[in-house]
Amino acid sequence: MLEGAKLIGAGAATIASAGVVTGIGNVSSVRLHSVARNPSLAKQLFGYAISGFALTEATALFASMTASLTLSVS
Template sequence: MLASAKLIAAGLAVLSLAGTSIGIGNVFSSLLNSYSRNPSLRGQLFTYSILGFALVEAMGLFALMMSFLFLYG
């Protein structure tokens, strides 16, 4: 019973990685949209998008770490 609960918890934690991929897509689609609206701010927009990508990816890695913690903890 405990083993099946661990597997269910790990699976639910991994489902949040779908949200991470959607978030990364939103960051870079917004970057392309901003480039097309104002190309002169290219460097500043790229810096902000990399910061947004890092934050979204960190949340994805946190979710993956939680799934491993549920699975092997």
């Protein structure tokens, strides 16, 4: 019973991966639209996009860490 609950918890923690993929796509899309509207801000927007990617990827790392910790609890 406990093993099944651990697997369900780890699976629920990995659902955040879908949100990460959506977030990265959103950051890319918004940057593309912004550069298309104002090309002179491309360098500044690149820095903002990298920050957005980093924060989004941090969510994926926290989710995978949570899933691995859930599975390693005895």
